[in-house]
Amino acid sequence: MAETGINPSFLNYVPVPLEFGTSGLRGLVADITDLEAYINVKGALSYLSGSGDIHLGSTVVIAGDLRPSTDRIMRVSARAIVDSGCRVENAGKIPTPALVSHAIAKGRAGVMVTGSHIPFDRNGIKLNKSAGEILKSDEAAIIRTVERVRAEEYSKSGAASAFDSFGMLKQAADLPPLDGAAEDAYVRR
Secondary structure (H helix, E strand, C coil), X not given: CXXXXXXXXXXXXXXXXXXECCCCEEEECCCCCHHHHHHHHHHHHHHHXXXXXXXXXXXXXXXXXXXXCHHHHHHHHHHHHHHCCCEEEXXXXXXXXXXXXXXXXXXXXXXXXXXXXXXXXXXXXXXXXXXXXXXXXXXXXXXXXXXXXXXXXXXXXXXXXXXXXXXXXXXXXXXXXXXXXXXXXHHHC
């Protein structure tokens, strides 16, 4: 993965951006800091908002797989959702098709933290629009929007940033209580 070429003065490491793979954004867990996950989710949601897919106050469904790194990435992704002006529906640990099916049925965007088939030293963030999957044709615009959010976050001072010098949230983020609707619908289906 390519380095950003920009290193905010408050970080003591060189950030490595996530990149689109076959399906979703992928990276080494060591590189998916809270800051990197936050930037990507907030940027993707900004793209969806700008395209009219979601709006302020929309509910975004979040779920994850059983990888050891997933809980942390889900928490910071939920923070990015809230900071984007949206509400979080926590669907818990369910398969990707369960999240996507539920989100589309409810007309909601979705954030799925999963590495699918790749080794545990990697993870990823899959996104869906309220009416379907993120398409390859969406990726370039999402990357541009993520870069704008990255520039905003990197321009903050260490004191003003929500992230410490290791790119981790200074104050832990929490997920809202589990909402079992997505899992229940998937099991019934």
